[in-house]
Amino acid sequence: MNNVxxxxxxxxxxxxxxxxxxxxxxxxxxxxxxxxxLNIEINKFIQETQFDNYYIVSDDLVIQPKGFxxxxxxxxxHPIVTGWGxxxxxxxxxxxxxxxxxxxxxxxxKLPLRKKQYNIVKTYEIDTLPDEFETAxxxxxxxxxxxxxxxxxxxxxxxxxxIDSRASTDLHWSKRILEDKxxxxxxxxxxxxxxxxxxxxxxxxxxxxxxxxxxxxI
Amino acid sequence: MNSSKYNFKIDYSDGLKLTLVDHKNPNNTFKARVFIxxxxxxxxxxxxxxxxxxxxxxEELINDKxxxxxxxxxxxxxxxxxxxxxxxYVPYRIEILDCEIxxxxxxxxxxxxxxxxxxxxxxxxxxxxxxxxxxxxxxKKEQNCQISIINDYLKDNQNYSFVDSYWRAEENxxxxxxxxxxxxxxxxxxxxxxxxPDGIKGKNDLxxxxxxxxxxxxxL
Numbered sequence: 135m136n137n138v139x140x141x142x143x144x145x146x147x148x149x150x151x152x153x154x155x156x157x158x159x160x161x162x163x164x165x166x167x168x169x170x171x172l173n174i175e176i177n178k179f180i181q182e183t184q185f186d187n188y189y190i191v192s193d194d195l196v197i198q199p200k201g202f203x204x205x206x207x208x209x210x211x212h213p214i215v216t217g218w219g220x221x222x223x224x225x226x227x228x229x230x231x232x233x234x235x236x237x238x239x240x241x242x243x244k245l246p247l248r249k250k251q252y253n254i255v256k257t258y259e260i261d262t263l264p265d266e267f268e269t270a271x272x273x274x275x276x277x278x279x280x281x282x283x284x285x286x287x288x289x290x291x292x293x294x295x296x297i298d299s300r301a302s303t304d305l306h307w308s309k310r311i312l313e314d315k316x317x318x319x320x321x322x323x324x325x326x327x328x329x330x331x332x333x334x335x336x337x338x339x340x341x342x343x344x345x346x347x348x349x350x351x352i
Numbered sequence: 353m354n355s356s357k358y359n360f361k362i363d364y365s366d367g368l369k370l371t372l373v374d375h376k377n378p379n380n381t382f383k384a385r386v387f388i389x390x391x392x393x394x395x396x397x398x399x400x401x402x403x404x405x406x407x408x409x410x411e412e413l414i415n416d417k418x419x420x421x422x423x424x425x426x427x428x429x430x431x432x433x434x435x436x437x438x439x440x441y442v443p444y445r446i447e448i449l450d451c452e453i454x455x456x457x458x459x460x461x462x463x464x465x466x467x468x469x470x471x472x473x474x475x476x477x478x479x480x481x482x483x484x485x486x487x488x489x490x491x492k493k494e495q496n497c498q499i500s501i502i503n504d505y506l507k508d509n510q511n512y513s514f515v516d517s518y519w520r521a522e523e524n525x526x527x528x529x530x531x532x533x534x535x536x537x538x539x540x541x542x543x544x545x546x547x548x549p550d551g552i553k554g555k556n557d558l559x560x561x562x563x564x565x566x567x568x569x570x571x572l
Binding site for chain 1: 361363463465467468498500510516517518519520523525526529
């Protein structure tokens, strides 16, 4: 299949570069863009290209080649696939959100935005999961999606202007998928992703200057 | 157990560092109790014989006992950080007592599952590094964790597929759950007791990394 990885790249983490270099897949680097600015760039890229599937990832998520090969394989039979990892190195929360204990009271017809209302799987609970399962959230942990689904559910920040700092494109996207109930966001235990993030030691190295879109197609 | 009025930072990136904040009572004091579980193993020699006249001796585990050991008890002042000296792996269990109400308000265990453990390897010798990397691979399997390595030689070569990320020393990588430095610290006559707890001189490469990863879990 003809796949591409869309990389949200505002940092210079060498281990991420190492990881991407090991993957035999087309890539496009969106360098120096905020999540809000990518509302235009990512959707334009998808519309103007004809890949079968588009992966999305931020530049602090390292995957091993074996994990990515698994996602590539699974994307042949599932329209949405994703890896998983922990929120922060100093938290026990993972990105896996189960719906078995979904709390929707006081939200009317809307699904909850706040993550704590899902059953968030903890690091010490991973072993109890099957090899593949549905998650309510992807976190853009090397999330692969069929092109027609991207066109129907575009990348979109929660905020509607650049002054509002709420981005949460991953959460907003998963919420729309959940609402329509047409597709499952499938997660795979073997596709564990390293999240280079530690609460209290992050976000001092983001660089939003020198915006570039760099295509590395194979 | 309500911990919303508190802010506890427990950082394993260089030994154990505790920072405690009580948002409602800035004059409060805490007591941090640090425990570890140890396993006492006993062995017996079993002598075997066969009809051809052969004899052999095997070692048989005859008793094991797990018990909890109080590692330290620290009086903690609000806004100050407190560190334990040893810089190696210890499966700590921590309880924090609010002295004002005399109640345990936080419990935590060291749990590296699916988290990143960093090793800063202070050598550029391929043989030394290989010995250490074999021990680290074993540690990864035991902990089911992820591994990052800070070492310029290994960053250039990246020979070990079990490693999740490599870094150069100059990159000052700090985003990991727990971190350990491996190397020959101190001097020949004055070993660094924070990394070589028994102070024995002239250790080989394997003994050096064992001091960091297994001193308080496999030796008793």
